[in-house]
Amino acid sequence: MPAKKPAAEPVNQIPLPTGKSKKDLGLNDNKNIPIYSIAGIDIDLFRSISKQQIKLGSNITVLSGRNGTMKTSLMGLIAHPFTSEASDAFEKPLKTMLSEVFKLSPTHDTADYNYNLILESGNGEYIREPVRIYWVGDKTNRHRVVVSGSEKGDGNLTYNTSFLNLKRLYPLVDANAKLDTNNVYALSAQEAKELKDFYETIFPSSQYSSFTGVYKAKYKTTFAPSGSDVKYDWHSISSGEDNLGAIFNRLLGFQRAFQKGQKTGNGILCIDEFESSLHPVAQIRLFNYLYSWSSRYKVQVVLSTHSLGLISDIYSKHANNMAANRVSVNFISKSLASKGNIPILHNPPYHLAYKELTLEDPQQAAEAxxxxxxxxxxxxxxxxxxxxxxxxxxxxxxxxxxxxxxxxxxxxxxxxxxxxxxxxxxxxxxxxxxxxxxxxxxxxxxxxxxxxxxxxxxxxxxxxxxxxxxxxxxxxxxxxxxxxxxxxxxxxxxxxxxxxxxxxxxxxxxxxxxxxxxxxxxxxxxxxxxxxxxxxxxxxxxxxxxxxxxxxxxxxxxxxxxxxxxxxxx
Structure with a gap:
């Protein structure tokens, strides 16, 4: 018989590995735990999400959903419980503080939030590390984030992480940034070559002969095209070019931290509002670049997006990678929310993803x-x-x-x-x-x-x-x-x-x-x-x-x- 219409519910919702405590595996200090990859997070309760999981792909993880589904906050949960000494090309720490990602409300975020990091630690073993977020109102009037607990050896794990929100980057005109005219933050010849290739891959152009750093403490760290081939100066670069420079700055931080022959993972790069200021074709080119880059430097990339064009291309061109968990798509689904709990769907059928983003029935779209x-x-x-x-x-x-x-x-x-x-x-x-x-x-x-x-x-x-x-x-x-x-x-x-x-x-x-x-x-x-x-x-x-x-x-x-x-x- 002809193919039937896809079922209304997602399929193959396979749970994350349960994982063992570090003590069960004979490990004592979070700082010394070898991390090969992050399998995902198992959420007990965070705001309106209860008993849900986010599964990370070995290369790229996509978070998508309508506005107000806490995609940015969930990326913060993934990236926060770690610390490292790595820094970007401007000697700024890669690590992004949780307060720079989202603010917890002293009025509405008073419940205890709990989730578990599921980490692959080698030899097929997975570690389950609990994370607790709670409000301390009677003493410090702030939220505390506690990893594992309060015993010796607990606390943040050692792993490179970075969070970049493209939508909320300060425009050059507002940041009062300046050029790195003295080459304080100079790139090596190989890094400069890679930066040029990065720009030309995403925005094919013959004008990207050289670049210069542009920075403003706490506000702006990017690279801008320069040289005689450019038809405009760094003040006038597009927001898309500005964003590319900011992304490469973070990529470079991970590249510098990577050791040749390294067996463990090299970290997590989170990019929020991935499609911001990028043409649909540029979004796809950037995704494909990051997919290859993630394998080369053992970095898991996590991105959030509302882009139907990008989601469609992922389902069409990366189906095999999705099946092999190299690419993982997680939809935070408002349409399937029940009793105030918003479900997270892992690699749902495309017709569900389409409906989440367009609010349109796929059959009606086909008929139109x-x-x-x-x-x-x-x-x-x-x-x-x-x-x-x-x-x-x-x-x-x-x-x-x-x-x-x-x-x-x-x-x-x-x-x-x-x-x-x-x-x-x-x-x-x-x-x-x-x-x-x-x-x-x-x-x-x-x-x-x-x-x-x-x-x-x-x-x-x-x-x-x-x-x-x-x-x-x-x-x-x-x-x-x-x-x-x-x-x-x-x-x-x-x-x-x-x-x-x-x-x-x-x-x-x-x-x-x-x-x-x-x-x-x-x-x-x-x-x-x-x-x-x-x-x-x-x-x-x-x-x-x-x-x-x-x-x-x-x-x-x-x-x-x-x-x-x-x-x-x-």
């Missing part, structure tokens, strides 16, 4: 888009519709039997389709977002020359003959007592109508042979009563063995076209 389907004539359109039959699929497509809506005699022969499809095989943009259904009698010599096989499907027939010829042969081949003749009239009446239309022979072997019975005579019979002929097609489709195979191929083609627009599968 409606893929154009071109057929040879109205008979082929009717045949295709009866084969498909599913209203869910038919509402998402729009059938055409002519390229000219003003044509008084709609329909195209395959010889008319031939230059169209052949041209589009060379210039596929002309049929972008469309699908051609060819009749079964189109010669293989024609279809074999079409390079892009995704542009067309062939209507099903066991012997690759035209539908009009097939229906005649099918009727003649049926026994006189078949229910078809009870419904539409006796068999002899049909034989007579065939001869009246000029068929040269009523023998099955002759009807199947174009040299004996011409297709023009078969078509003449079909159009003599087109309404009745369509009824015969409907009856024939109910008996056709290849129906399901064709429908699945058709649905696959439509979903492929929709996926190019970020629309979920039907």
């Amino acid at each position: 888009r409606r893929i154009k389907i071109f057929c040879e004539d109205e008979i082929a359109v009717h045949f295709a519709k009866k084969l498909i039959s599913s209203q869910r699929i038919l509402k998402a497509v729009d059938f055409h039997s002519t390229l000219d809506p003003q044509n008084p005699t709609p329909g195209m022969s395959y010889t008319e389709l031939k230059p169209l499809v052949s041209t589009c095989a060379r210039f596929p943009v002309l049929l972008d977002g469309c699908l051609v259904l060819l009749d079964a009698d189109v010669p293989n010599a024609f279809t074999s020359k079409i390079r892009n096989k995704d542009l067309f499907l062939v209507l099903p027939d066991d012997d690759n003959i035209a539908l009009e010829r097939r229906i005649i042969a099918w009727i003649i081949n049926m026994d006189n007592g078949d229910p078809f003749f009870i419904k539409f009239g006796e068999r002899d009446k049909f034989l007579d109508s065939f001869k009246q239309s000029g068929l040269e022979s009523l023998t099955i072997s002759d009807i199947m042979d174009e040299k004996v019975v011409s297709i023009s005579k078969c078509k003449a019979w079909a159009v003599s009563d087109i309404s009745k002929f369509k009824q015969y097609i409907t009856h024939y489709c109910s008996k056709l063995s290849k129906k399901d195979e064709f429908v699945n191929s058709f649905l696959t083609a439509v979903n492929r076209l929709n996926s190019q627009l970020g629309i979920p599968e039907i």
Whole structure:
């Protein structure tokens, strides 16, 4: 049967490893625990999230959801319980204080918040480190964050972490930043080469010959294009270029901390509002760059985004990485919240992700888009519709039997389709977002020359003959007592109508042979009563063995076209 609509609930919600305490593993001091990676966090309670988990990918983790779903705060929970000596290119500590990420309210955040870090510590072992956040109102009027507890050896773990919020970076014009004219924070030749490659990869340009540091204590640490090739000075760089410089500054901090041959992990880089000031294509380029970079320097990247284009590309291009947990997508779902608890969905089906970000039912989106389907004539359109039959699929497509809506005699022969499809095989943009259904009698010599096989499907027939010829042969081949003749009239009446239309022979072997019975005579019979002929097609489709195979191929083609627009599968 054709593929069914995805279930309404996410699948494969596999829990994080439980993990053991450090004492169970014979470890005493958090500062000396070897960390190979962070598997995720297991949240007991944090604000309106209870008994939920965030699972981190070995390379990149994506947090997404609507505004007000605490994505930034959750990234803070991931990045905060660590400390390190690493610093960025401007000698500023990589470590970001929790207070720089989000503020806890003395009025509303008075409950005890508890979650557990799940750490991979080598040899297949996982450590479960509890973290408690609580309000101390009677003494210091502040929140405390306690890792493990208050015994000797407890406290922050040693691991490189950094949190970068692109949306909240101070613009250059507001930061009163200045150039590093004395090269106090100079890059090595290799680092300068990597910075140039980074910019050219994300924003391809021939103007990035050199860069200079731009900084303002506590507000701005970035790099700006400089040199004779640049058409503007550092004051005028775009916010996207500014953000790229800020990102590379953090990347460089992790790179400098990395030791060749290092077995343990090198840290976590959190980037909030990932898509800020970036063109959709630049977002995808940056994601792919970070994916490769994360493997090279053993850094897990965690990013938050609302970008449907990026999410769509991840599901389309990184499906294998998602399955292997190299890329992990976590949706904080307001639409599935129950009793005040917001669930976190790990790698949910794309149609759920789409609905979370657009508030639009995927089926309605597909119906609004409606893929154009071109057929040879109205008979082929009717045949295709009866084969498909599913209203869910038919509402998402729009059938055409002519390229000219003003044509008084709609329909195209395959010889008319031939230059169209052949041209589009060379210039596929002309049929972008469309699908051609060819009749079964189109010669293989024609279809074999079409390079892009995704542009067309062939209507099903066991012997690759035209539908009009097939229906005649099918009727003649049926026994006189078949229910078809009870419904539409006796068999002899049909034989007579065939001869009246000029068929040269009523023998099955002759009807199947174009040299004996011409297709023009078969078509003449079909159009003599087109309404009745369509009824015969409907009856024939109910008996056709290849129906399901064709429908699945058709649905696959439509979903492929929709996926190019970020629309979920039907």
